[in-house]
Amino acid sequence: MATLVDRLEIIGRRTVSGVAEVGLAGALLADTLFWLVVGPWRRQPVRLGAAVQQMAEVGVYALPIVTVLGLTIGVMLAIQGIYTLRNFGAESHVVVGIALSMTREFGPLITAVLVAGRSGSALAARLATMRINQEVDALRVMGIDPVRYLVAPPLLGLLVMLPALTVFTDGVGLLGAGLYVDNELGMGLVPYAQRLKDVLKVDDVLHGVGKSVIFALLIALIGVVNGAGVTGGAEGVGRVTTRSVVQAISAIVITDMLFAFAVTR
């Protein structure tokens, strides 16, 4: 059986490697910014074509599933809201709750979790495979900076597309909720929209979008750090891919809570 000292040592080592990973993430971010600014001057620009492709990958191809989930979440919020408020005979106030929870919480959160599962994992798997096949070494000896070539495009893609997707999710979510509310309370979609316009402030949407920018950073950096840290063969790729999804989703949820604590409370 492991002694207490052994266990403490293991915890200590994990802490050190955890701190090292956070440091690596910071360095990666700084490096990416460096190449975005300095790259064109050195005739080594970040590949915008690849970034656009990443945007399609992250954003456009995710539209169907985001639509489905957005509508579902909207309907769910409406059901819950009406059920809760019915106890007070205040069903007609349901729109306030729907509008705020969708734009401030559920839109950003659901979209980020989905993108972490779709794109964060793909990023980790791609980098890990490239590392194991010595493709990253090949880039370095060709004098092509791997951060500029491999990290910057998906980071840009995520930073642009996650906020955009979040706004889209907000939209379909509110639509889904509206359809349910109309059906249940006979409110009519136009009055529903009018009510939304009254209760929803630009700040609420921006609050969600702002969070989604941070979520995008988390997804990208966690994906890259895990992919770059791969050891072992094909098995290692699977391990870091899973790890990156679990870490990204945890980081997203915890960050979201911290935000709510700091800003919404």
Next chain:
Amino acid sequence: MAEPVITVDALTTHYGAQCVLRDINLAVAEGEILVIMGGSGSGKSTLLYHLLGLLEPTEGAIRILGMDINRCSNRELEDVRRHTGVAFQGGALFSSLSVGDNIRLPLEEHTGLDRSTIDIMVRMKLEVVELAGREHLMPSQLSGGMVKRAALARAVVMDPRLLFCDEPSAGLDPVVAAGIDDLILKLREALGMSIVVVTHELESAFKIADRIVVLDQGAILASGSPAELRAHPSDKLQRLFNRQPEIPDFDADAYLHRLMGDAVP
């Protein structure tokens, strides 16, 4: 005499407590083919990674093309790398790019040449490695021998002064392996570069080398021209050679001829 293209001076490296390279000294002259040979785990790949500047030695210095690669600036290292080509063991072709795009990449990243000029240069290199007309294939569609050829073409596309090959003929059948050896000799003749080859194949080492360095447990066991090593094999060297697995009573050439008849070149 001109300065050697590679000088390794008292190189020593530890992984933790294990000493993986011990007091390595060697030099490669302009236009020379040096073969680094040794059994599995003798430190060949580790030495190669040091020469590429991908690993840092614990002690000692490495000069490549007149530059101390562990102490020069990033710009200077980049400059060295533009005159260096590397064919990795597994090829390290970028799996998302076609063969042609793989070979084109260094030209696109490092030269301001227009598309048609680049196309011509790529086609020339494809001819040299006998892959003409195959530029549209993806790396996953290539045979093992073709992967090595494509990797060689990419390594020499910038007409480097120095070429590194890691196990160029490992994992290939004897006929294809011999073809790769011939190709390396042809590249030296056509492009006049210095070449460092890492291999554990005795036969191909003696065929292509001007000079051989034999590694054993991280130290240089013997070095010299193939003729010198044949004439004065020390006891230890003899033992090392005999350690190479041999298949008794098996004539590979005869077997192949029986199998393939006149198709064998």
